Amino acid sequence: MDLNSYCIIMAGGYGNRFWPVSNKRCPKQFSDILHTGKSFIRQTYERISYLFPANRIYIITGEEYDEMTRKQIPEIPRENILLEPYIRNTATCIAYAAYKIQEINPGAIMVVLPSDHFITNDAAYLQDLKAGVEFAGKHGGLLTIGITPTRAETEYGYIQVKNKDNQQKITAVKTFTEKPNAELAQMFYDSDEFLWNTGIFIWKTQDIIQEFKNHMYDLHALFTTDSKLNTPEESSFVRNVYGQCHNISIDVGIMEKSQHVYVLKGNFGWSDVGTWHTFHDLCEKDENNNVSNSPKVILNESHNCIVNVPQRKNVVIQGVDDIIVAEKDNYLMICHRKDENQIKRFEKYFRRKQ
DSSP states (O other): OOTOOOOOOESSSGGGGGTTTSSSOOOOSSOOOSSSSSSSSHHHHHHHTTTTTOOOOOEEEEGGHHHHHHHHHHOOOOOGGEEEOOOHHHHHHHHHHEEEHHOTTTTTTEEEEEESSSOOHHHHHHHHHHHHHHHHHHOEEEEEEEEOOOSSSSSEEEEEEEEEEETTTTEEEEEEEOOHHHHHHHHHHHHHHEEEEEEEEEEEHHHHHHHHHHHHHHHHHHHHHOOOSSSSTTTHHHHHTTTTOOOOOOOIIIIITHHHHEEOOOOOOOEESSHHHHHHHHHHOTTOOOOEEETTEEEESOOOOOEOOOOTOEEEOOOOOOSSEEEEEEEEEEEEEEGGGGGHHHHHHHHHOO
């Protein structure tokens, strides 16, 4: 891998669609929701460590998860864990890493990865990242990785390509679209012009910084005016910057506006595991299409259910269909699958009662 390349693992947020299994005390990225024996972020680190040494891997996460990050990934130098004082979405997160690394190495190339995605075929995944770094180094611009849709999914963002040639690995991007409704998702799926947006990005730091300067000048000014990055005053400087930043995604702030965006068609299996629905898709099912995380769960005359409870629990589910049962830290949730979009609100109910 190019010696000027760095990997940034984004580990902010807490996956409130998976509440209570994912919560503010232990967010999704630090959890083993799929019961593989390792958390999402640990799997992400181990996968990417085949390409990057630990000193060129940065993890950016909330201040409250500093200790958890160091415990789960002790190989990372402490100075490579970048702490966010407030949640400000991916534009600010990526800007922080970009301006910091640019000061360290003006010729740097950044590979930006979410920490909580499910990947199959690691070899193809790593090969695609290497191809992306090579492209960014030679051609510049902003490169993202897209996945060919297998269904009309409303929970993913979409990337429209300019060239439908399926033999072309990297092509220019025409549009970005946030999560569409069912009718639009079906249209995207049928058109053969759209890819799922994985949220994986590759670019030179100088290129993304120029885009911040062009399209998010206020953010650019905050990070460049009397910068204290890579000094003992970095923490207080970042707290001041974040206190003035808007909550905006990199897709909305930069990718939808830039004229220099490309997409690499990924050849690996991918899911953002963003909902219980996608969790169900990924897990082994019984003869009635139920998913359970424990042999102590008995599902009788029940269909299409999802059960995720502590391993010590003895649970019987009798005669119900299409429900989600999840328990963690003294919170039990029972929700019909058709109402899954309500789950992200539930934690607020308890906060108001306290």
